[in-house]
């Protein structure tokens with residue numbers, strides 16, 4: 001193989017490495033967004049459990065409040081009943097009091113049965129909080145790993161880039177110009193081998209003339225896709 005081909009292949013391999021690192025770095029924002037979304041979703045479950053518990057506690061408080069208000073009414077009616085002289089009015093009052101007492105008792109029973117639901121909701125909240133803490137811990141570790149990895153990649157990129165830039169000096173200028181133009185579209189490689197008489201990029205058959213040029217070691221472009229082609233050394 002001609003030196004310009006060997007040099008350009010080395011440059012290309014460094015460029016492909018850089019491209020790989022860039023691709024990997026480009027995924028970091030979406031990974032960070034995914035982690036943020038996971039934390040939020042996990043937090044939402046804790047909030048939902050807390051809301052359920054608070055809603056139940058409020059309902060109990062209201063029911064108890066209603067029961068207490070009815071009890072107060074009963075006491076007032078009892079006092080009022082002492083002043084009633086007519087028997088029929090007194091009987092009527094007693095039945096009102098009895099109905100109110102039933103109402104109070106029903107409210108108290110309701111409050112008690114609502115209270116049975118508190119412990120399960122407290123347990124649910126505690127377990128959600130525990131689960132959330134472990135999710136956050138894991139995701140924090142993931143973020144730390146991601147940061148470390150990003151640093152490693154940045155460092156690797158810097159090193160590879162300076163190696164690449166130094167190497168560029170040794171590449172044939174004409175070939176380098178074409179190479180840079182071809183690499184700009186970021187679709188695969190610019191310098192591809194001829195395999196079985198076909199272009200290694202677009203796979204189309206090359207004309208005998210083109211293959212002869214490549215065999216001579218001239219800078220040769222594929223007839224179809226205009227990639228630079230070369231004849232690999234026989235194994």
Ligand SMILES: [Zn+2]
Nearest residue numbers: 199202222225
């Ligand atoms: Zn081609």
